[in-house]
Every structure is written in C-alpha cells, then in structure tokens.
Amino acid sequence: MATGSNSQEIRPSPELPKQLPFDFLKKITNDFSAERKIGGGPFGNVYKGVVPDDGRLLAVKKLQENAPMPPDKTFNNEVQNIMALKHENVVELVGFCWETQKKLVQFDGRYIQADITESVLCYEYLPNGSLQQNLFVTKTAEAVPSAEPAIDWSTRFKIIKGICQGLLFLHKLDIPIIHMDLKPENILLDENMVPKIADFGLSRVFGQEQTRLYTQTVVGSYGYMAPEYLYRGEISAQSDIYSLGLLILEISIGEQNCKDKNQPSARNFIDKVREEWTLEHIASKYASLDTEGLHQVKICIELGLKCAEIDRRVRPPIEEIVDTLNGLRANEMANEVPHASSVSKKMGFLGGFKKK
Known part of the structure; x- marks a missing residue:
C-alpha cells in the first residue's frame, strides 16, 4: 500500500442497504427529474441515479401510485426473494423502497392530506442502455x-x-x-x-x-x-x-x-x-x-x-x-x-x- 502525506488509501465502495429511504432516492435522481428519465413502462418510469459518495450509478424504477401492489409485508418478502436471484442474463435488483408519506391530494374539489405509499425498485445500471x-x-x-x-x-x-x-x-x-x-x-x-x-x-x-x-x-x-x-x-x-x-x-x-x-x-x-x-x-x-x-x-x-x-x-x-x-x-x-x-x-x- 502506498504511503506518504499525498497518498490515498483506495477503499471499495460501501454496500448500499437493501431497503433504501425514499428521500435518498429522490436525491440521487434529482427528485425523479425528466432529465434523469431513461425509460418507462406500464408500471412506472426508470431514472438514472448517481450515488453522491462514490459516483456509482443505479437504475431507479419508481412504480406508479396506482400499480396493483400487494400488502407491505408481502412486497418486502417478494422483493428480497428476487434480490437473492443471480444470473448473467438477468438484471440484478440491488435495493428497494416501500415508504408511506403524507401528501396533499385533490379530492372532490378540495385538498386533503392522504397517506401515499412510494414503491421503488433499484437495479444495477447498464452503460449500453436498452x-x-x-x-x-x-x-x-x-x-x-x-x-x-x-x-x-x-x-x-x-x-x-x-x-x-x-x-x-x-x-x-x-x-x-x-x-x-x-x-x-x-x-x-x-x-x-x-x-x-x-x-x-x-x-x-x-x-x-x-x-x-x-x-x-x-x-x-x-x-x-x-x-x-x-x-x-x-x-x-x-x-x-x-x-x-x-x-x-x-x-x-x-x-x-x-x-x-x-x-x-x-x-x-x-x-x-x-x-x-x-x-x-x-x-x-x-x-x-x-x-x-x-x-x-x-x-x-x-x-x-x-x-x-x-x-x-x-x-x-x-x-x-x-x-x-x-x-x-x-x-x-x-x-x-x-x-x-x-x-x-x-x-x-x-x-x-x-x-x-
């Protein structure tokens, strides 16, 4: 290992936790901005996420609020089961988010505070795109x-x-x-x-x-x-x-x-x-x-x-x-x-x- 006042020890990037806070995902995607959008489908849009500490890239899929989601415990169990699957020709799921937040929504002509569950899946980012x-x-x-x-x-x-x-x-x-x-x-x-x-x-x-x-x-x-x-x-x-x-x-x-x-x-x-x-x-x-x-x-x-x-x-x-x-x-x-x-x-x- 190199020594001296100007040398730096090279450390591997720390592992991200499997369950990620929604605020963290907002931060790395610039609040799911249009400039970061890299794809989409019937269940949600995919955004490029950049982790600030080490610059690693993630593909962050924000699921639609009206997607037919299972209950909290079932979602967490199924996602963690999927994260255990590894194959050369299958994109690796590296993290997820299931978090309920209070939001102002319009209902019957007025705004009310409602509990909205944010569901997000984070995949490895692949440089050559689709x-x-x-x-x-x-x-x-x-x-x-x-x-x-x-x-x-x-x-x-x-x-x-x-x-x-x-x-x-x-x-x-x-x-x-x-x-x-x-x-x-x-x-x-x-x-x-x-x-x-x-x-x-x-x-x-x-x-x-x-x-x-x-x-x-x-x-x-x-x-x-x-x-x-x-x-x-x-x-x-x-x-x-x-x-x-x-x-x-x-x-x-x-x-x-x-x-x-x-x-x-x-x-x-x-x-x-x-x-x-x-x-x-x-x-x-x-x-x-x-x-x-x-x-x-x-x-x-x-x-x-x-x-x-x-x-x-x-x-x-x-x-x-x-x-x-x-x-x-x-x-x-x-x-x-x-x-x-x-x-x-x-x-x-x-x-x-x-x-x-």
Missing part, C-alpha cells in the same frame, strides 16, 4: 434498404442466446417468474453487450406466481402481448414465449415490430416476416455473412415464427429453444445455405416459413 436504443439503427448515415444493422450478426446471435438463457432461468425457478412484458426496452446491455432481462421481478411483486391464471386487468406493451393474454387475460409461460418470438424476429431482421403504437396485435409484422424473409432476402440483407452465419439467421427466424404462433400449445418450450440455439454447429451447416452471390431467385421460401 436493446431498443441499439437495435433499430443502421451502419450508414442514411437508412437504405440494403444497409446492414449497426450491431453485427455475431453480437445479435449472442444477444438472442443470452435472452433465452435468462428466460430459462426465470421460468425454471421453484416458483416460476412469468415476465409478461418482454420487449426491446426491457432488455439491457452491459459494457460487453451481454443482454440482461429487466423488470423481471414485477410479475412476482404483483402476485402473478401461478404458472397459469387469468386476469381482468390486461397491462402490457402493444405488439408484444400474446393473443390469449391480450383478448382473454390468460397468463402462462407460453405468454412469454410469444413475446420472446417477436424479440428474436426483431433482432434477426433488424426491423421493429408494431411501429403503430395504436395497433395491439403483431400479426401484420409476423405475416410480413413469413412472406418476405426468403433465403434470397436473408443473403441480400446479410451479404457479408458466411454459410454458418446465414444458417444462424435462417434458424433464428424459423424459431421466432414458431414462438409467435397464435395457438400457445404449439409454441416450443424454453428448454427446446435454448437447445436449438446451442445445437447449431458449423459441421451441420455445410452446403445448406449458399452464399449471397450464388442465391437464386428461384429458391423460394425458407423451410418452415411458408403458410400451409
């Missing part, structure tokens, strides 16, 4: 149709596999966690572009512990909700598989599903992928890929379409999805997919894409 922020841009200044996506295919394939590994972990817990809001905004990327599923704890916090149930309150993101959930309120692990399929398709083709935010269904997007993404089209969009890379794109698109089937019973389980991705080997790909320069326009649809 998949949404990174995915839908191109390498060229102008987004021409032939331009390859900004993220190269090997990184995209790694992201797909990582998301699937994270979902496998959540679905295979003793009490499975059904995410219910898988979308590009809820996939965060670390400094090495390793994907991590975010907001994975909200379904447990809100009491959705059963492997299959029904709800009269359908809350989620248009374009990613499974049809049985969107139209019947039915929740199961296969609801997540549907959303996963759309994620896999978006990552594979570099195009965004549901550009029309008023359109709840993704059927138009799915049908467009099924019809347009022929073998020739893949080779054209990924002109720099070799045979192995083209085969990976092909299999991922096929897999995404299977996951996004309307009938939840025919969607593959998460174990099969992971096994399929892990089973891709170069020696299985030889001569199966020709390079772009040799693709004939007569080759037709990819295997498994064409509607029967």
Whole structure:
C-alpha cells in the first residue's frame, strides 16, 4: 500500500442497504427529474441515479401510485426473494423502497392530506442502455434498404442466446417468474453487450406466481402481448414465449415490430416476416455473412415464427429453444445455405416459413 502525506488509501465502495429511504432516492435522481428519465413502462418510469459518495450509478424504477401492489409485508418478502436471484442474463435488483408519506391530494374539489405509499425498485445500471436504443439503427448515415444493422450478426446471435438463457432461468425457478412484458426496452446491455432481462421481478411483486391464471386487468406493451393474454387475460409461460418470438424476429431482421403504437396485435409484422424473409432476402440483407452465419439467421427466424404462433400449445418450450440455439454447429451447416452471390431467385421460401 502506498504511503506518504499525498497518498490515498483506495477503499471499495460501501454496500448500499437493501431497503433504501425514499428521500435518498429522490436525491440521487434529482427528485425523479425528466432529465434523469431513461425509460418507462406500464408500471412506472426508470431514472438514472448517481450515488453522491462514490459516483456509482443505479437504475431507479419508481412504480406508479396506482400499480396493483400487494400488502407491505408481502412486497418486502417478494422483493428480497428476487434480490437473492443471480444470473448473467438477468438484471440484478440491488435495493428497494416501500415508504408511506403524507401528501396533499385533490379530492372532490378540495385538498386533503392522504397517506401515499412510494414503491421503488433499484437495479444495477447498464452503460449500453436498452436493446431498443441499439437495435433499430443502421451502419450508414442514411437508412437504405440494403444497409446492414449497426450491431453485427455475431453480437445479435449472442444477444438472442443470452435472452433465452435468462428466460430459462426465470421460468425454471421453484416458483416460476412469468415476465409478461418482454420487449426491446426491457432488455439491457452491459459494457460487453451481454443482454440482461429487466423488470423481471414485477410479475412476482404483483402476485402473478401461478404458472397459469387469468386476469381482468390486461397491462402490457402493444405488439408484444400474446393473443390469449391480450383478448382473454390468460397468463402462462407460453405468454412469454410469444413475446420472446417477436424479440428474436426483431433482432434477426433488424426491423421493429408494431411501429403503430395504436395497433395491439403483431400479426401484420409476423405475416410480413413469413412472406418476405426468403433465403434470397436473408443473403441480400446479410451479404457479408458466411454459410454458418446465414444458417444462424435462417434458424433464428424459423424459431421466432414458431414462438409467435397464435395457438400457445404449439409454441416450443424454453428448454427446446435454448437447445436449438446451442445445437447449431458449423459441421451441420455445410452446403445448406449458399452464399449471397450464388442465391437464386428461384429458391423460394425458407423451410418452415411458408403458410400451409
């Protein structure tokens, strides 16, 4: 260790307590200011928090006051259970707040003092932001149709596999966690572009512990909700598989599903992928890929379409999805997919894409 009057001892940053005061969270987010907002969803907004003592960063999710929250003790127990879960492809929950404060609220034309419970979840902060922020841009200044996506295919394939590994972990817990809001905004990327599923704890916090149930309150993101959930309120692990399929398709083709935010269904997007993404089209969009890379794109698109089937019973389980991705080997790909320069326009649809 260095000595002398000008030397400083380097100490590790102290651990934050698991339960954090609301005033502390207000301070590190500049009172949840608009400048610090980095994301949002149906249950609340996410803010960048900067701890003043050591400068460490946190992603602070302030839940909506009208979110369907469980009682105090249940919330605390569930959050602490979630904090114990560790996986490379799941965002780490590092702290939380459940604090009741008195506030002036307007009621029946006058102001009254009411008890308002503030519920906040604090996650690790990931520097590369969300998949949404990174995915839908191109390498060229102008987004021409032939331009390859900004993220190269090997990184995209790694992201797909990582998301699937994270979902496998959540679905295979003793009490499975059904995410219910898988979308590009809820996939965060670390400094090495390793994907991590975010907001994975909200379904447990809100009491959705059963492997299959029904709800009269359908809350989620248009374009990613499974049809049985969107139209019947039915929740199961296969609801997540549907959303996963759309994620896999978006990552594979570099195009965004549901550009029309008023359109709840993704059927138009799915049908467009099924019809347009022929073998020739893949080779054209990924002109720099070799045979192995083209085969990976092909299999991922096929897999995404299977996951996004309307009938939840025919969607593959998460174990099969992971096994399929892990089973891709170069020696299985030889001569199966020709390079772009040799693709004939007569080759037709990819295997498994064409509607029967």
